Amino acid sequence: MAFPVHRPRRLRSSAAVRGLVRETTISPAHLIQPLFVHETGRPRTAIASMPGVFRLSRKEAVKEARALVKEGVNAVMLFGLPNKKDPRGTGAFAQDGVIQSAVADLKAALPNLLVMTDLCLCEYTDHGHCGVLKKTLSNVVVDNDATLEVLAQVALSQAKAGADWVAPSGMMDGAVGTLRCALDGEGFSNTAILSYAVKYASAFYGPFREAVQSSPSFGDRRSHQMDPANAGEALREAASDIAEGADMIMVKPALAYLDIIHRLKSRFDVPVAAYNVSGEYALVKAASQNGWVDEAQIVNEILLSIRRAGADVVITYHALATARAFSQK
Numbered sequence: 001m002a003f004p005v006h007r008p009r010r011l012r013s014s015a016a017v018r019g020l021v022r023e024t025t026i027s028p029a030h031l032i033q034p035l036f037v038h039e040t041g042r043p044r045t046a047i048a049s050m051p052g053v054f055r056l057s058r059k060e061a062v063k064e065a066r067a068l069v070k071e072g073v074n075a076v077m078l079f080g081l082p083n084k085k086d087p088r089g090t091g092a093f094a095q096d097g098v099i100q101s102a103v104a105d106l107k108a109a110l111p112n113l114l115v116m117t118d119l120c121l122c123e124y125t126d127h128g129h130c131g132v133l134k135k136t137l138s139n140v141v142v143d144n145d146a147t148l149e150v151l152a153q154v155a156l157s158q159a160k161a162g163a164d165w166v167a168p169s170g171m172m173d174g175a176v177g178t179l180r181c182a183l184d185g186e187g188f189s190n191t192a193i194l195s196y197a198v199k200y201a202s203a204f205y206g207p208f209r210e211a212v213q214s215s216p217s218f219g220d221r222r223s224h225q226m227d228p229a230n231a232g233e234a235l236r237e238a239a240s241d242i243a244e245g246a247d248m249i250m251v252k253p254a255l256a257y258l259d260i261i262h263r264l265k266s267r268f269d270v271p272v273a274a275y276n277v278s279g280e281y282a283l284v285k286a287a288s289q290n291g292w293v294d295e296a297q298i299v300n301e302i303l304l305s306i307r308r309a310g311a312d313v314v315i316t317y318h319a320l321a322t323a324r325a326f327s328q329k
Contacts, residue, residue, distance in 0.1 A: 026307050037081065065109070079118045154166075166179060166191060176193055197249040198264065249268070
């Protein structure tokens with residue numbers, strides 16, 4: 001007796017059947033919305049290369065967070081735009097700094113909101129680099145250890161303001177261990193660390209740099225961000241940060257590095273985040289505005305691909321729109 005022919009189309013025959021056997025899901029609970037908070041007097045200003053994303057006042061940031069929570073997105077990542085910058089990025093750890101003040105506002109208004117803070121100096125330095133600079137005989141470079149000292153002050157100031165998680169993004173060697181020791185030493189052992197463990201030197205960051213006005217005034221960031229050609233190095237970077245105390249590790253960008261997300265999730269037993277970055281967002285928006293793609297369907301497919309690769313969490317500028325689409329189903 002011959003066996004019957006397998007017909008997988010029976011498992012695709014209706015929306016109900018497809019829903020029953022769907023292997024990967026995406027929901028608002030998996031998403032983190034980045035928010036740009038500025039110190040100017042204007043409530044919100046548009047970012048030309050990121051349609052639908054704005055630089056927000058503190059009051060507008062709270063308003064945006066309320067909308068997110070209403071739709072089931074319970075986490076935000078904050079990026080600050082200070083009025084003043086200097087060579088050491090001292091505004092990053094000011095007690096009344098833009099992020100410290102925004103964190104306090106958000107926690108007062110929405111105590112259950114998970115508030116994450118980006119921890120890098122590029123938004124606060126007048127030269128746009130991710131740390132303190134030093135001169136060598138032949139060049140000007142980022143001083144890794146001097147930068148760690150500043151980052152520890154930033155982490156403590158953000159934790160004191162009420163941040164639940166801090167997220168070192170500058171790819172400084174030893175950053176996670178330095179921050180863990182600093183936080184624990186001041187009684188902030190419950191403040192978690194989301195490490196940008198695998199951050200590539202990518203062309204996908206252009207719109208973000210416009211948003212926070214952080215383009216380097218000279219040179220680039222290839223001395224500390226990863227070479228896009230390398231995969232094994234990503235495993236070593238992640239292993240190092242986990243050993244230093246990272247609670248979650250991140251891959252950034254997402255779409256060109258889905259293989260890296262998969263490798264990390266397969267190798268390490270910690271939550272993995274992926275940052276669906278500004279350039280990825282801008283590409284979708286540009287194509288959508290020209291009528292070339294269905295934005296909602298494209299975004300859903302992109303987020304599913306990131307989740308399918310292994311990401312537990314996706315940081316994305318599409319978070320609010322995606323959550324609203326879920327609530328309308």
